[in-house]
Amino acid sequence: MTIRLFSELHLNVFHIHGIVFQILAFWQSIVNTSKSTRVNIEIRDLNKIYPNGNHALKEVSLEIGNGMFGLLGPNGAGKSSLMRILVTLMKPSKGQVLVNGLDLQKHRREIRQMLGYLPQDFRFFAKLTTWEFLDYSARLAGITQRKARLGAVEQMLEEVGLYEARNRMANKLSGGMKRRLGIAQALIGEPKIIVVDEPTTGLDPEERIRFRNLLSSISEREVIIILSTHIVGDISSTCTDMALLNSGSLAYHGSPDKLIEKARGNVWQISATETEYQEIQEKYPIISSIPAESGWEVQVVARDVNGYAGEQIEPNLEHAYVNFMEHELNQRWHEE
Numbered sequence: 001m002t003i004r005l006f007s008e009l010h011l012n013v014f015h016i017h018g019i020v021f022q023i024l025a026f027w028q029s030i031v032n033t034s035k036s037t038r039v040n041i042e043i044r045d046l047n048k049i050y051p052n053g054n055h056a057l058k059e060v061s062l063e064i065g066n067g068m069f070g071l072l073g074p075n076g077a078g079k080s081s082l083m084r085i086l087v088t089l090m091k092p093s094k095g096q097v098l099v100n101g102l103d104l105q106k107h108r109r110e111i112r113q114m115l116g117y118l119p120q121d122f123r124f125f126a127k128l129t130t131w132e133f134l135d136y137s138a139r140l141a142g143i144t145q146r147k148a149r150l151g152a153v154e155q156m157l158e159e160v161g162l163y164e165a166r167n168r169m170a171n172k173l174s175g176g177m178k179r180r181l182g183i184a185q186a187l188i189g190e191p192k193i194i195v196v197d198e199p200t201t202g203l204d205p206e207e208r209i210r211f212r213n214l215l216s217s218i219s220e221r222e223v224i225i226i227l228s229t230h231i232v233g234d235i236s237s238t239c240t241d242m243a244l245l246n247s248g249s250l251a252y253h254g255s256p257d258k259l260i261e262k263a264r265g266n267v268w269q270i271s272a273t274e275t276e277y278q279e280i281q282e283k284y285p286i287i288s289s290i291p292a293e294s295g296w297e298v299q300v301v302a303r304d305v306n307g308y309a310g311e312q313i314e315p316n317l318e319h320a321y322v323n324f325m326e327h328e329l330n331q332r333w334h335e336e
C-alpha cells in the first residue's frame with residue numbers, strides 16, 4: 001500500500017513536472033516567436049477543398065525561411081488560397097502549418113501579431129484620408145504609442161510615395177495609389193511575416209521597381225516575405241527561393257537559378273519570314289516577337305527548331321517558367 005502510494009505520488013510528481021516543462025517550452029516558443037530574428041514556416045500536406053468541391057490545394061508541403069519567397073503559377077493555381085490560409089483568414093481542409101514550430105490553427109492570435117497582409121483584391125470602404133487609414137492600420141498592427149505611430153505612418157507614406165497625398169480621401173485615390181496604400185498597410189508595424197498577393201498589379205514600371213527595392217531592403221531585416229505574382233520579373237530580381245504551383249499542386253520548389261538551369265538549351269531566337277512566323281506560332285510557345293526588316297525576330301521555347309534560322313540564347317526566368325510548364329508539366333503555355 002505504502003509502496004503503491006509512493007509510486008503513484010512519484011508518478012504524479014513526474015506528470016506535474018512534465019506539464020510544467022511543457023508550459024515552459026510553450027512559453028519559450030512564444031517568446032522566441034515574438035523576439036527571435038529568424039522565422040520559419042513549415043507547410044505540411046496542405047489541402048483546401050472549397051464547399052463547392054473546388055480542390056484548390058493538393059498535398060502542398062513547403063518550408064519557407066527568412067528572405068523573399070516568390071510564388072508563381074497560372075490563374076487558378078491556388079496561390080491566393082495558400083496565402084489566405086497562411087494569414088489565418090481561411091482554414092485548410094487538411095494538413096498543418098507551423099510558424100516557428102507553433103501550429104497556425106492553435107496559436108492564431110500570436111501568429112497574427114507577426115503578420116502583414118496585402119490581399120489580391122485589396123479594397124476599403126471607410127471614409128478616411130490616406131493618413132487616417134494608415135494611422136488606423138498602425139493601431140491594428142499594435143503601435144499604440146501616439147508619437148511612435150506618427151513617425152511610423154510618416155515614414156511609410158514617404159516610402160510608398162504617398163506623403164503628398166496624405167490628406168486626400170483614400171477611396172478617391174487612383175488605382176495604383178490605392179495599391180501603394182495597400183502595400184503600406186501590410187508593411188507598417190514591422191511584421192515578421194509579410195504576405196503580399198500580386199502586389200505590383202496596377203503599378204506603373206517606375207513604381208514597380210521602387211516597390212521591389214523597398215521589399216529588398218525590408219528582406220534584409222530577417223523577415224519572411226511571401227510574394228505571389230504573374231510578373232516573372234518581380235521574382236527573378238528579388239527572390240532567392242521560389243515555388244511554382246500548378247492546379248493546386250506544388251510543381252517546383254527551389255531557387256530561380258535552378259529553374260533557369262533547366263531551360264538551358266531550350267530557348268531560341270529565330271529570324272523568321274512572315275510565312276515561317278505563322279508556322280512557328282502553331283508549333284512552339286512564343287516568348288516574344290519583334291517585327292524585323294525581313295519578317296520577325298521571335299523567341300521561343302523548344303527542344304530544337306530544325307528548319308529555321310535559329311540560335312540558342314541564355315534563358316531568363318520567364319523562359320524558364322514557360323519551359324517548365326511546357327516540357328516538365330506538359331501544360332501548353334498560353335499568354336494571358
Ligand SMILES: Nc1ncnc2c1ncn2[C@@H]1O[C@H](COP(=O)(O)OP(=O)(O)OP(=O)(O)O)[C@@H](O)[C@H]1O
Nearest residue numbers: 050052054056073074075076077078079080081082
Ligand atoms: N471562395 C471560393 N470558392 C470556391 N472556389 C474557389 C474560391 N476561391 C478560389 N476558388 C478556386 O480555387 C482555385 C484556386 O484559386 P486561387 O484564387 O487560390 O488561385 P490563384 O493562383 O490565386 O489564381 P490567380 O492567379 O487568378 O489569382 C481556383 O480553381 C478557384 O476557382
Ligand SMILES: [Mg+2]
Nearest residue numbers: 079080120197
Ligand atoms: Mg490569386
